[in-house]
Amino acid sequence: EPGKYVEPTFSPDGKTVVYRKASGGSILNPTWSLEPGIYSVSAKGGNSTLITKSGYQPQFGAANDRIYVMSPWPKPTLSVVELESKQVRKLYESEHATEFRVSPDGQYLAFAERFKVFVTPFVERGKTINIGPKDSQFPIEQLSVRAGENISWSGTSDKLYWSLGPELYHASLAGLFDINQNAETDFKVKSGDNIGFTKTMAEPKSIFALTGARIITMNGEQVIENGVIVTDGKHIKAVGSKDSVAIPKGAEVIDVTGKTIMPGIVDAHAHGSQGSDEIIPQQNWKNLAGLALGVTTIHDPSNDTTEIFAASEMQKAGMIVAPRIFSTGTILYGANMPGYTSHIDSLEDAKFHLERLKKVGAFSVKSYNQPRREQRQQVIEAGRELEMMVVPEGGSLLQHNLTMVVDGHTGIEHSIPVANIYDDIRQLWSQSDVGYTPTLGVAYGGIWGENYWYDKTDVWNHPRLSKFVPKNQLLPRSMRRVKAPDHHYNHFNNARVAKELQDLGVLVNLGAHGQREGLAAHWEIWMFAQGGMTPLEAIRAATLDPAKYIGLDNNIGSLEPGKLADLIVIDGNPLTNIRDTDKIDYTMINGRLFDAATMNEVGEKKREKLYFEKI
CATH class of the missing domain: 3.20.20.140 (Metal-dependent hydrolases)
Structure with missing residues (x-):
């Protein structure tokens, strides 16, 4: 069943998987948001069972029969949910926590607050515990010097991990809450390991020559009539009048005579x-x-x-x-x-x-x-x-x-x-x-x-907007509109x-x-x-x-040799009618040329249809 499935986690015995089906968001199919909540399913497969309709970040501790979930409102909270009875009981609440993570052995609770990572002994009791970095009812240690998020535990509960951008940090909990701990011991982790990786930036191999257009270069007030722009890969290779620019052999020539090109x-x-x-x-x-x-x-x-x-x-x-x-x-x-x-x-x-x-x-x-x-x-x-x-x-x-x-x-x-x-x-x-x-x-x-x-204007009828914006996002705002005289518009x-x-x-x-x-x-x-x-x-x-x-x-920002090939081709002349700017035939981004009416890339196979184009 299509949906937005996130945050899967295994029970300690490996027999159960718990996950969250998420809702909301306007950029994915809204039917994927039906029946959200936290579910459990056998690791062998089969039907899923709804555990609770609210909460996020489901996690197990030491037991197989209960999970812990976060809720953000009215305060960030950590609750325990019994898998069999579905009973929910609030354990912790905080003013600013963004993450709670129970250790696999159920002995510790790590939490992030105001972008720093802390750890405290984990306690389940009848009364909700208000937890924070300055709490005095339980021992609390700050582990991060720099910011941290994405907290996770080692399987043996003796190490805590978190990240900051490309850096991975880890802290040992050995001796952390010993009764005879040296009060001057500093458990804070000052540096992490860079686990980032590099990826080659995309660059097309194609060469395009756009010919015959009026070119608003934005190089000063320069406007070239009957001009040519040549792009080679992701860069602009040449810009000039038709008689001053040589078109390279093998270039794909696009005749845009009478149109306007601007950055x-x-x-x-x-x-x-x-x-x-x-x-x-x-x-x-x-x-x-x-x-x-x-x-x-x-x-x-x-x-x-x-x-x-x-x-x-x-x-x-x-x-x-x-x-x-x-x-x-x-x-x-x-x-x-x-x-x-x-x-x-x-x-x-x-x-x-x-x-x-x-x-x-x-x-x-x-x-x-x-x-x-x-x-x-x-x-x-x-x-x-x-x-x-x-x-x-x-x-x-x-x-x-x-x-x-x-x-x-x-x-x-x-x-x-x-x-x-x-x-x-x-x-x-x-x-x-x-x-x-x-x-x-x-x-x-x-x-x-x-x-x-x-x-x-009739925004809902705009030829480009109505093509690429789903009706449930476009029509309610644009068809029923406020009317006012011009002098009321500030x-x-x-x-x-x-x-x-x-x-x-x-x-x-x-x-x-x-x-x-x-x-x-x-x-x-x-x-x-x-x-x-x-x-x-x-x-x-x-x-x-x-x-x-x-x-x-x-x-x-301007059309000059050596700059990145980002440009638009307009069916009109915005220098004489500024309202022509949205009449776009082609958009080029990083040297890739797209037909603006379809957003299919020129010379490439058609893109996949958006979810609302399939209906």
């Missing part, structure tokens, strides 16, 4: 699921929709760390078709939420959190509502020392935003919540190197910009302010915020134009400037 769109503030319960789908319709609408690079400043970096590496290796994926991973949250709270009271605290995210693949972090200014400053300084970018959550407060500019964040994410700015803000911002990603689709100060496009003001800042030299960047797969990026471009940007300026805010903002402009 692929760089979405500096994207969101969207890349996995479901750590399952990375072989085809993610969100990614196909984005590519079909010309988005070739995304930077997601808030996503599940384990899922998005796995998807990023799979995209680089050519295992999935997707835009280039970059992310901060999980936010550095200032509020109180298990798995998110990043407590920062010093520069060392800030470096701890940035180091753990850098280990898993981040080159940027999202400083999200850290309540005190010096906390935000500590994150910025840690970023400077560790060579990482720091983007903050704007928070819709102007004074808050301005301190972020003064303190030197990489940029301000989300719009500043005012209709006008004056010389004080213009002078302040223009003398900084702080960028601006206003995410006009969710702009503050009035009705969100995305509502304008639902109001004024994004016009937000876009005008963005234009003013761009004129002063501030990097103003497209950020579609994941509002509507692929199409929302074009809404951002069109809204920039509504605010007064010329078509070329709006295209620059969608390509070269966000590439600069995230430090990738040496490789993407």
Whole structure:
């Protein structure tokens, strides 16, 4: 039976397998989410039995007749469930734990809290135990110096393992809770073993020559009429007029006369699921929709760390078709939420959190509502020392935003919540190197910009969007829509302010915020134009400037020899009609050319159908 099956575990005697059938998530077939819960089945096969409808991370201890499960709400808890009676009893609860792991012999409980690993004797009693690193009712030892997750035990319960990015750590429990233990003994593990591996980045062997098009290079204001682009593998080999570029022998020539070629769109503030319960789908319709609408690079400043970096590496290796994926991973949250709270009271605290995210693949972090200014400053300084970018959550407060500019964040994410700015803000911002990603689709100060496009256009009929987005995701939001007069839409003001800042030299960047797969990026471009940007300026805010903002402009953002072959072919001329940007015929990502109408790769076999295309 198709479904999302995760977290399998064997009973101590090897006769029973317990697993979780997961629900939720929009990127996989919704029928796979039916009848979720934790099930048991004989190791020899046969019918499964539902044990409990709630909980996750099922695990055995020393006994074969019971399992332990976690639940996240209202507090993280560990409960015991009797397999025969299905009776559930809560054993432990915590304020911030993200993992509980009972040792195979049932003697110890390991847990992770605020990204560190601890161990304590395991106790089952009638009253729920509130456990935490500073608990005094039971002995507790911190085992990790650096961050840790993915806790597991050795079969003999004498060693505990955890990981941080590519590093595997292990601690011996020998003598850990001996009654005559030396109080000065330090059980903390300071270093781990690198168990990472390398994978060759994907590179196609094909050579393409796209001929006859108008080419918006984004190399200054250069626009080439009747031009040619030659790609060789994943790089651009030549760009120029038709009479100045020699087409190599063996190149596949694609005649795109009368069309426009521009760099692929760089979405500096994207969101969207890349996995479901750590399952990375072989085809993610969100990614196909984005590519079909010309988005070739995304930077997601808030996503599940384990899922998005796995998807990023799979995209680089050519295992999935997707835009280039970059992310901060999980936010550095200032509020109180298990798995998110990043407590920062010093520069060392800030470096701890940035180091753990850098280990898993981040080159940027999202400083999200850290309540005190010096906390935000500590994150910025840690970023400077560790060579990482720091983007903050704007928070819709102007004074808050301005301190972020003064303190030197990489940029301000989300719009500043005012209709006008004056010389004080213009002078302040223009003398900084702080960028601006206003995410006009969710702009503050009035009705969100995305509502304008639902109001004024038939989004559900869009030829690309309706092809790659399942109806249950597209129709409810787009067919029944709010109507309002134009002057109620504040994004016009937000876009005008963005234009003013761009004129002063501030990097103003497209950020579609994941509002509507692929199409929302074009809404951002069109809204920039509504605010007064010329078509070329709006295209620059969608390509070269966000590439600069995230430090990738040496490789993407413009069409120049030696850069990566990320481009789109438009059936129209956005320099005369900016609304032509979404009329995409071809998308090229990393030198692979896709027919945007089908997302079949040119010269290759047809892709597998998405689940909703089979219905």
